[in-house]
Amino acid sequence: MIFREVEDRDLIARARRGNVDAYNLLVSRWEKKIFNYLLRLTGNREDALDLSQDVFLKAYQNLARLDDVDRFSSWLFRIAHNEAYSLLRKNRPEGELVGDVVTAESSGRLFPIELTLAVDSALKRLSDDQREAVLLKVYQGFKFDEMAEILSCPVSTVKSRLYTALDLLKQTLAPVSASARGPKNVLNENLRGVE
Amino acid sequence: MNCSSLDLKAYIVGEASAAERQQVESHAAACAGCREELASLALTRDSLLMMRDEEVPRRIAFVSDQVFAPRWWQRVWRSGPQLGFASAAMLSAALLVHAFVRPMPASAPSLSAPQISQAQIEKEVDARVDLAVAKAVAASQAQQLSKTAELLQTAEQRYDSERRTEMAAVAGNLDILYKQVARSYAANNQLTGGQ
Numbered sequence: 001m002i003f004r005e006v007e008d009r010d011l012i013a014r015a016r017r018g019n020v021d022a023y024n025l026l027v028s029r030w031e032k033k034i035f036n037y038l039l040r041l042t043g044n045r046e047d048a049l050d051l052s053q054d055v056f057l058k059a060y061q062n063l064a065r066l067d068d069v070d071r072f073s074s075w076l077f078r079i080a081h082n083e084a085y086s087l088l089r090k091n092r093p094e095g096e097l098v099g100d101v102v103t104a105e106s107s108g109r110l111f112p113i114e115l116t117l118a119v120d121s122a123l124k125r126l127s128d129d130q131r132e133a134v135l136l137k138v139y140q141g142f143k144f145d146e147m148a149e150i151l152s153c154p155v156s157t158v159k160s161r162l163y164t165a166l167d168l169l170k171q172t173l174a175p176v177s178a179s180a181r182g183p184k185n186v187l188n189e190n191l192r193g194v195e
Numbered sequence: 196m197n198c199s200s201l202d203l204k205a206y207i208v209g210e211a212s213a214a215e216r217q218q219v220e221s222h223a224a225a226c227a228g229c230r231e232e233l234a235s236l237a238l239t240r241d242s243l244l245m246m247r248d249e250e251v252p253r254r255i256a257f258v259s260d261q262v263f264a265p266r267w268w269q270r271v272w273r274s275g276p277q278l279g280f281a282s283a284a285m286l287s288a289a290l291l292v293h294a295f296v297r298p299m300p301a302s303a304p305s306l307s308a309p310q311i312s313q314a315q316i317e318k319e320v321d322a323r324v325d326l327a328v329a330k331a332v333a334a335s336q337a338q339q340l341s342k343t344a345e346l347l348q349t350a351e352q353r354y355d356s357e358r359r360t361e362m363a364a365v366a367g368n369l370d371i372l373y374k375q376v377a378r379s380y381a382a383n384n385q386l387t388g389g390q
Contacts, residue, residue, distance in 0.1 A: 024256050031255045036248040049252055056255055119246050136207050138243050145209055163204050170239045 009069045016063050023063075027056050030073075033140065034080050036185040040123065040135050041084045046092055051087060055080045074146045077136065081150055115173075130165035137162055198229055212288040216271070234371050241365045 008029070014022035034055055058079050066075055068138045084114035123131055136150060147158045204212045206219045223230045 022258055026256070028257050031251050032248055035251045039249060040246075043250065052251070053255055054256070058259065115242055115245060119242055123243075123246075133241065138240060139210075139246075139248075158206075166204055166207075166236065166239060168233050169243065173239045173242045178315070 008072055012063065012066070012069045013062070030076060031056070036134055037082055038084055038141065040139070041128070042087060043124065045060065051080070051083045053098060054083050058083070071146075071149075074142065074150050077140070077142070078150045078152075081132070082147055085128075096150055118173060122169050125172070126165050126168060129161050130168070133158060133161040134165045134169070137183065177184060198226060201229065203236060207233065207240055233373065234368060234375070238365075238368045238372060241368055242363065244361055245365070252348055324342065 011022045011026045015026060031052060033050045035048055036081070038051045038055075041053070042048055054099060055076065061075055062079075067073065086141045112158050115133065126134065133147065136147045137144075142150065144155045151158060161178065201219050201222055202211065202215065203219060206216060211219065219229075219233075221232055
């Protein structure tokens with residue numbers, strides 16, 4: 001991780017001097033994370049791809065304004081957050097469910113499809129704010145203070161959104177997870193034992 | 196230790212300090228309710244992590260654009276080595292100009308032999324430079340290919356390892372949950388006298 005951060009810093013320095021190849025390399029490192037974050041936030045692949053382009057273009061144009069290169073990731077996600085919310089506000093009222101479905105077919109064929117679909121569906125039932133808190137913490141691994149910086153809100157708000165989301169997800173996912181076929185179907189074995 | 200004073204969600208999402216983690220673990224060892232809550236939260240988190248990132252449908256890349264690229268003098272000014280090279284080039288040019296425009300001595304030797312010799316030297320130098328450049332490019336490309344292959348292999352190994360770890364974690368959590376359900380059934384059967 002440290003090695004990677006050092007390399008990012010070097011690429012940022014070169015990109016600031018106008019080296020487009022260095023910036024393209026930086027993009028190739030982060031595009032998948034940004035694209036998936038935007039995909040799960042907007043629920044639409046085309047929107048996510050367009051927004052990803054916009055995010056990296058804005059980042060390039062404003063690279064000189066990045067004060068602390070070690071905080072490049074949270075700075076980049078902050079741009080992505082702003083871009084996504086501009087679109088969400090334009091396209092649909094606050095809190096409305098996301099329309100498109102991120103199908104299980106394209107995400108995780110190795111795992112039980114029922115569970116993947118349930119996760120997808122459960123995430124869509126959250127509000128935009130709650131879903132974004134889950135995306136930043138569970139999928140991107142940001143700390144609470146970094147999330148607060150990205151979302152421009154206090155840490156207490158970040159925690160509140162995340163904890164509410166986890167409670168809602170737990171209600172939906174725990175029963176499904178328990179009934180999904182795991183590597184060992186212990187439940188069925190145990191149930192047979194007590195019948 | 197009061198159950199409500201513990202932040203189980205912070206523990207699950209990796210935000211608890213070492214002391215807080217120890218508090219939660221020692222409390223959960225003695226409190227069935229908190230143990231069950233922790234198991235459900237872990238199951239929820241692991242279910243969320245089953246959603247795999249999608250590949251970006253199209254690569255995002257930038258080409259050199261005059262609108263965004265700094266001007267040539269800005270690039271030179273910001274780069275120490277380039278600035279040094281430019282200074283050396285200007286000094287060489289000044290020396291050459293001085294050599295060609297200075298008055299020739301009255302008894303200058305015949306120019307035919309030195310001219311032929313100079314042309315040959317220039318041709319030989321050009322050929323050697325071309326060869327050196329071609330070698331350097333080939334070496335750079337080979338190094339890049341090797342590095343890419345190595346990175347790919349490392350990434351695949353890491354992905355495989357992460358997948359196995361997550362599968363093991365999910366299986367473990369499912370195991371715990373299934374056993375709890377089985378115990379509940381058994382207890383229920385005992386209470387109802389096996390009816």
